[in-house]
Amino acid sequence: MLALLLLHANKVVSTDRLIDELWGDSPPESAANMLQGYVSHLRKALEPAGGRGEHKLIVSRPPGYVLQIRPDQLDAERFERLAREGSQFLDDGDADAAAERLGAALALWRGGALDDLAYEPFAHTSIERLEDLRLKTLEDRIDADLALGRHDALVGELHELVDEHPLRERLRAQLMLALYRCYRQAEALEVYRGGRRALHEELGIEPGPALRELEQAILRQEPTLGAAAAAPPPVIRRARRRWPLMATGIALAGSATAAAVLVTRGSSTNLEPVAVKPHSVAVIDPARNRVVADIPTGNYPVALAADGTYVYISNFGGGTVSRLLPKQRKLDETFGLSRASDMVAGNGQLWVANGGAPGHTPFGLGSGTVAVLNSGFAVKSFRVGPDINGSEEQTTLAADDSGYSVWAGSQDSRTVRQIDRTTGRTLITIHRIAPGGLAVVGNSSAGDTVWASDPNANLVARIDEHARRIVARIRISNPTRLAADERAVWVVARDRNGSGEWRPTRGTHPAIWRIDPKTDKPVEQIPLPLTPMRIALGDGSVWVTAQRVLSQQGDTIDATIFRIDPATNRIVARIPLRTRAVDGIIVSHGLVWAAVPASQ
Numbered sequence: 001m002l003a004l005l006l007l008h009a010n011k012v013v014s015t016d017r018l019i020d021e022l023w024g025d026s027p028p029e030s031a032a033n034m035l036q037g038y039v040s041h042l043r044k045a046l047e048p049a050g051g052r053g054e055h056k057l058i059v060s061r062p063p064g065y066v067l068q069i070r071p072d073q074l075d076a077e078r079f080e081r082l083a084r085e086g087s088q089f090l091d092d093g094d095a096d097a098a099a100e101r102l103g104a105a106l107a108l109w110r111g112g113a114l115d116d117l118a119y120e121p122f123a124h125t126s127i128e129r130l131e132d133l134r135l136k137t138l139e140d141r142i143d144a145d146l147a148l149g150r151h152d153a154l155v156g157e158l159h160e161l162v163d164e165h166p167l168r169e170r171l172r173a174q175l176m177l178a179l180y181r182c183y184r185q186a187e188a189l190e191v192y193r194g195g196r197r198a199l200h201e202e203l204g205i206e207p208g209p210a211l212r213e214l215e216q217a218i219l220r221q222e223p224t225l226g227a228a229a230a231a232p233p234p235v236i237r238r239a240r241r242r243w244p245l246m247a248t249g250i251a252l253a254g255s256a257t258a259a260a261v262l263v264t265r266g267s268s269t270n271l272e273p274v275a276v277k278p279h280s281v282a283v284i285d286p287a288r289n290r291v292v293a294d295i296p297t298g299n300y301p302v303a304l305a306a307d308g309t310y311v312y313i314s315n316f317g318g319g320t321v322s323r324l325l326p327k328q329r330k331l332d333e334t335f336g337l338s339r340a341s342d343m344v345a346g347n348g349q350l351w352v353a354n355g356g357a358p359g360h361t362p363f364g365l366g367s368g369t370v371a372v373l374n375s376g377f378a379v380k381s382f383r384v385g386p387d388i389n390g391s392e393e394q395t396t397l398a399a400d401d402s403g404y405s406v407w408a409g410s411q412d413s414r415t416v417r418q419i420d421r422t423t424g425r426t427l428i429t430i431h432r433i434a435p436g437g438l439a440v441v442g443n444s445s446a447g448d449t450v451w452a453s454d455p456n457a458n459l460v461a462r463i464d465e466h467a468r469r470i471v472a473r474i475r476i477s478n479p480t481r482l483a484a485d486e487r488a489v490w491v492v493a494r495d496r497n498g499s500g501e502w503r504p505t506r507g508t509h510p511a512i513w514r515i516d517p518k519t520d521k522p523v524e525q526i527p528l529p530l531t532p533m534r535i536a537l538g539d540g541s542v543w544v545t546a547q548r549v550l551s552q553q554g555d556t557i558d559a560t561i562f563r564i565d566p567a568t569n570r571i572v573a574r575i576p577l578r579t580r581a582v583d584g585i586i587v588s589h590g591l592v593w594a595a596v597p598a599s600q
Contacts, residue, residue, distance in 0.1 A: 001038045003117055005058065005067035007126050009074060014064040021122040039065060072422055075404075076130060079108045082347075083137040089308065090140055095147035096326075096589050097308030102141035104347065107401045107442055109134060135165070142174050148590065151181040162191070166198045169211050180218050181226050188218055276559075276577045278598035281313055283329055283591055284561065286539040289573040293329050294596070297322040301595040305343035305350065306588035312350060313595060314340035314584075321350070326589035337379070338371055342397040344406055349374055349421060351406050353395035354381075370395060370408045372424070382424055384417055385410030396435055398450070400442030407450050409435030416452050416463060428468050433461050437492070439484035441517075449517070451489050453479035460491055462520060472520040476513050483535045483542065488566060489515040490542050492532045512544060514569060524569045530560055538587020542566055545582040545594055556581045556599045561592070 004021055005013060019031045028034065039058055046057050059066050072078050086101030113130035117123040138161070145154055158175035165171055172195045179188035192207070192215045199205050206212075217225055276282045276294040281301060283293040298315025301322070305312045310332065311324040321343075322334040340352035350373040368385030385394060394411040405427065409416045411434040418428040435452040442448055447465035454461060455478050462472035481492040491513040510531050514524035530546035537543070542564035547556040559582035563573035580599035585592065 001035075002042055002067075003114060003120075004122060005042075005065065006074065007123070009067050009069050012061050012064055012066045016063070018064060021120075024121075070422075075108050076113075078404075079105050079130075079137075080133065082108075083133060083140075086137070086144070087140050090144055094308070095144045099141060099144040099148060100308030100346070102137055102144060103401055105137055106134070106141060108404065110447075135168070139170050139174065142171075146174065146177060146181075151178040154178045155182060155184075162195075166195070167202060169195065169208055173211055173214050176214055176218065177225065185218060185221075189215065192218075276579045276596050278579060278581070278596060279315075280596050281311070281324065282561075282577055282582075282594045282596050284575060284594065286541070286563075286587070286590075286592055289563065289575055291575065291577065292591075295324060295329060295331060297324075297331065298334050300597040302583045302597060303340055303343045304584040304586045304593055304595055305345035306586055306593070307345040307347075310345070311586070311588060311593055312343055312345055314338070314343055314352065316341070316597075321352070326591065326593075337373060341393040341395065344397045344399045346399070346401075347421065351397055351399070353397045353408065368395065368410060368412060370397060370406075370419070372406075372421075380424060382408075382419060382426075384408045384415065385413040393436075396438050398438035398440045400440040400448055405448070407438055407440055407448070409433070409438050409452055411435065416450065418448070418450075418465065428465065430463050430468075430470060433457075433463075433470065436479065437481035439482040439489065441484050441486060443486075449484075451482050451484050451515075453482055453491060455480055460489070460515065462517075474515055474520055474522060476515075476522065479513070481532075481534045483537045484517070485537055486517070489517055490535055490537070490564075491515065492535050492544070494531055510546075512542070512564065514566075526564060526569055526571065528562065528571075530558060532562075533582060534584050536585045536587050536592075538592070539590075540566075541572075543585055543587060543592055545585045547580070547582055554599075559596065561585065561594055 001018070001022065004018060015032065015035060018035055019027050022035075023031055043058050057068055059068055072081060082101050082105035086098045086105060089098035089101060112118070113127050113134070114123045118127065142154060142158065155175070155178050158171065158178055161171050162168070162175050172191060176188040176191050179185075179191065192211065195211065196207050199207055276291060277296065279299060279301065280294045280296045281304070282291050283295065284290065285292045297313045298318045298320045300315060300317030301313045302316045303314040306326070311326050313322045313324065315322060315334070316339050319336060319339045320334050321337045321340065323332045324330065325332045338352045338354045340354060342353035344351040352371050352373070354369045354371060369381045369383050371379055371381040373379050396409045397406060399406045405421055406419045407416060408419055414432055414434045416430040416433055416435055416438065417426050419425070420427055433452050434454050434456055436455045437453045439451045440448055441451075450463040450465070452461045452463060453476070458475060458477050458479070460474045460476050460479050460482070461470045462474070463469070464471045476491055476493055478493050479491045480494055483490045493511050493513055510528045512526040512528065512532060512535070513522050514526070515521065516523045528544070528546055531549045533545040533547065535542065535544050544562040544564065546560050546562060548558040549556050557580050559577040559579045561575040561577065561582070562571050563575070564570065565572045577594070577596060579596055581597050582594055583597055584595040587593075
């Protein structure tokens, strides 16, 4: 009944049609009364607070019923909108934005469309339409990833998809191209031959012209395919260049010589140092482990976020947000919004966690609130903590890639809340956790898993969206910021006194802890010689900003970015910024971005 109404949302579905679809040619004599009972049960489930005649979702309207929902409230509609936007970005040549939108669209899926109604005749047409659109969106996302040079990561996924859809020529062409760019020309040609056999055996036809032309282009090793099959793999060339620099940088850590070796602008033949200035954003090329630019922003940048179009920087000292154009690596504009200690961007919204007292921001937003700036520059705020002048970092934010909700933590109210992005309504409130950081991992079938640190309680909590509660508590000394994916949770653990010096006593020195999400157990501790600030995942690595704290007043030097290989749990690069302080970090648009404030 609910599925029928949702498939015809905002349209009247007649009683006769509902009876026909639910019972077919042999409805029971009491079908009309049973239908009224179904409607009553649905109303109680969807609007439990509604009294008789007060229901606004399922409304009686002759000759039947109508389910009234707002635009973009239905996940299928959100998926179709994001898929259209991503496809348009792809047509316009903006692969970064396309990958972000298309990935967000696909992340909304939780299994197949109408899985539990797959054998109901009324659902067949909608299921086929949505599944076909999902597959087309997946192909678009793979095209965007190929345009971004992610062929290495796509090969395994594409092998599975081709096995599942052997007659889908576009997927087969994508696999051939990814293999060719990975210098696996023979395998790419075998994929073509396998497709030709499948098409001939199943349908008695030859591959289409696009697939045939791609085979010939691979045989000719055409430069337009994006790689020369005879060239040695680029990972070998990078390793030969990079590892001597890493070794030199680690041996000379903290010195001007190390900075001159590692912090350079341009190619390997251009050794002009990039001096990262305070009140700017440092831009790091992960292929070379080098700072390639610094972009002046506003006063005291701390937190960063990114979507498919921009990189955002919170300038805590001035209560402003700067917006950067990542491709041009230049400032687009700066506008007054908030003293934000955390930010989340995506789906045309920018969410900020406010720090400081009211009056420090253009909208009077103070501690204990989060605010959202929509694409139309309309600002809404939501209170998540007490209306007091608490810690400037008492509020923190995180979200997964699905775009459905934002999670907000408040140290003062000791809560973590799930907020619906569309309505701003609090969906879940978890009590008795005072988070110093949050990380969200979305799952297509199990919902969000939220990791929250509590430095005062010396624990990291695992929150299950479906269970609506904390399901595990993991002991970690002084945990603060976190980053997580399906494979691991990475936790920043700072020295209690903030000195940043190595301490032999277990659990008191600064380190990065790794938690296994399968067992909810710490499995690795990676000590750091400096005090870690924030952490991010991207480009197959863990990235940590760190600095040496000289005093309780917050004086710092030796701002550095550490790169950790999750396969070995070892630091594989140390990138000095040649400045005194560093804070937020993100990986986006193929680069690493780090906020560089001034030392206090």
